[in-house]
Amino acid sequence: MAVVSRGFGARRRESDPHLPPGQYVTEDFPVLSAGPTPRIDRAAWRFEIREGSELLAQWTWDEFVALGVEDVHTDIHCVTRWSKLGTSWRGVSIDTLLAGVDSSASYAMAHSYGGYTTNVPLAEMRGGRAWVASEFDGAPLDPEHGGPARLLVPHLYFWKSAKWVHGLTLMDQDAPGFWEQNGYNMHGDPWTEERYW
Amino acid sequence: MIAGDWRPARVARASAATPSARVLRLEVSGWPGSAAGQHIDVRLTAEDGYQAVRSYSLASYGDATEVEIAVDEVPDGEVSPYLVRDVQPGDELEVKGPLGGYFVWHPQDAGPVQLIAGGSGVVPLVAIARAATDAGAAASFRLLYSVRRSEDAIYRDELTSGAEDGGVRVTWAYTRAAPPGWEGSVGRVDDALLRASVWPVEQNPLVYVCGPTGFVEHVADALVELGHSPGRIRTERFGGAS
Numbered sequence: 115m116a117v118v119s120r121g122f123g124a125r126r127r128e129s130d131p132h133l134p135p136g137q138y139v140t141e142d143f144p145v146l147s148a149g150p151t152p153r154i155d156r157a158a159w160r161f162e163i164r165e166g167s168e169l170l171a172q173w174t175w176d177e178f179v180a181l182g183v184e185d186v187h188t189d190i191h192c193v194t195r196w197s198k199l200g201t202s203w204r205g206v207s208i209d210t211l212l213a214g215v216d217s218s219a220s221y222a223m224a225h226s227y228g229g230y231t232t233n234v235p236l237a238e239m240r241g242g243r244a245w246v247a248s249e250f251d252g253a254p255l256d257p258e259h260g261g262p263a264r265l266l267v268p269h270l271y272f273w274k275s276a277k278w279v280h281g282l283t284l285m286d287q288d289a290p291g292f293w294e295q296n297g298y299n300m301h302g303d304p305w306t307e308e309r310y311w
Numbered sequence: 312m313i314a315g316d317w318r319p320a321r322v323a324r325a326s327a328a329t330p331s332a333r334v335l336r337l338e339v340s341g342w343p344g345s346a347a348g349q350h351i352d353v354r355l356t357a358e359d360g361y362q363a364v365r366s367y368s369l370a371s372y373g374d375a376t377e378v379e380i381a382v383d384e385v386p387d388g389e390v391s392p393y394l395v396r397d398v399q400p401g402d403e404l405e406v407k408g409p410l411g412g413y414f415v416w417h418p419q420d421a422g423p424v425q426l427i428a429g430g431s432g433v434v435p436l437v438a439i440a441r442a443a444t445d446a447g448a449a450a451s452f453r454l455l456y457s458v459r460r461s462e463d464a465i466y467r468d469e470l471t472s473g474a475e476d477g478g479v480r481v482t483w484a485y486t487r488a489a490p491p492g493w494e495g496s497v498g499r500v501d502d503a504l505l506r507a508s509v510w511p512v513e514q515n516p517l518v519y520v521c522g523p524t525g526f527v528e529h530v531a532d533a534l535v536e537l538g539h540s541p542g543r544i545r546t547e548r549f550g551g552a553s
Contacts, residue, residue, distance in 0.1 A: 117405050121398075123355075148546060149542070293413075296413040
């Protein structure tokens with residue numbers, strides 16, 4: 115028998131089929147980061163793909179943009195319970211970044227400037243489901259939202275969309291990233307509420 | 312730290328803290344205890360089954376089955392007006408937690424420790440200040456607490472009397488209006504105030520900053536500019552929650 119909170123519910127929001135369970139819609143764009151916002155100059159920015167100690171691919175900012183930037187329209191869902199519907203991004207598809215990479219790895223650890231990490235299965239980043247995003251809402255991505263570029267894996271909780279992303283390290287076995295070592299789920303599907311350990 | 316399932320909880324006490332905020336003490340069935348700085352999810356269920364969930368930082372820590380949160384009302388919010396204005400002792404809700412393993416303080420963490428709060432961001436820092444005081448470590452702690460006005464300061468009395476009684480030293484910052492007799496400036500926290508009130512860079516303090524996004528961004532950026540190591544600055548930002 116569920117606990118009922120007497121008198122609750124008068125100010126309820128309309129339900130929305132795009133909203134995963136336990137989420138509410140926000141019009142703001144809240145910021146969640148574990149530390150100060152790193153400031154990274156695009157001239158010094160690199161995106162790297164590594165496996166073990168081997169550097170498999172590396173792009174400068176200009177080389178990265180020249181790969182082809184796609185429009186992405188998607189909803190995003192934060193584990194702290196806000197969702198933002200109908201957001202517009204531009205970025206390079208992970209499919210494009212992995213196209214010339216020869217690897218049999220099944221997982222990736224995203225690494226960020228500033229030291230943040232998060233783990234994502236490679237299968238979840240292929241097939242047009244993940245990007246390295248450099249623009250939000252028609253403008254270059256703000257540093258506080260992860261600029262110059264952040265990972266965008268919108269079908270998972272948003273902590274998987276690592277801000278200030280610097281590269282991917284490919285792995286045969288899954289391993290926990292920063293929040294995954296600090297109480298949060300290894301996978302993070304918002305539709306099945308994979309929030310915590 | 313396993314979040315586990317939803318636990319039934321009963322409001323044990325509700326007291327006004329500021330014109331817009333209330334401190335709630337919740338008796339949580341089977342509560343496993345928490346570290347200072349952690350938070351909980353609170354779930355409310357209407358009589359027709361409709362539910363809403365929000366996250367709140369704990370002002371309490373440790374093993375007691377009664378936990379404490381402070382809720383600031385968000386205008387046009389859905390959950391916070393209920394918790395600030397409607398809920399009464401004896402009412403029931405559900406709690407999941409404790410949550411979060413990073414924005415926490417453990418007595419074995421190397422100090423000194425600097426706490427910096429903006430508005431209701433003080434809540435997890437109160438938990439840390441209480442834990443530090445109980446551990447006999449308050450002398451190596453400082454709190455810088457920025458509020459609009461004195462009456463907006465949640466835990467004002469506890470922090471003031473604690474500071475006079477060998478607890479954590481508090482520096483107040485007022486962004487709109489200062490109380491009578493205030494000799495400092497009024498305005499947002501700036502470099503001069505950070506230099507004067509924060510443990511110096513040479514002592515490599517562990518810094519916890521919590522508050523609205525704009526406040527945390529500004530303070531964390533300024534601390535890095537002043538030479539504090541980004542790896543020693545832990546942040547928790549909020550905004551958009553209602």
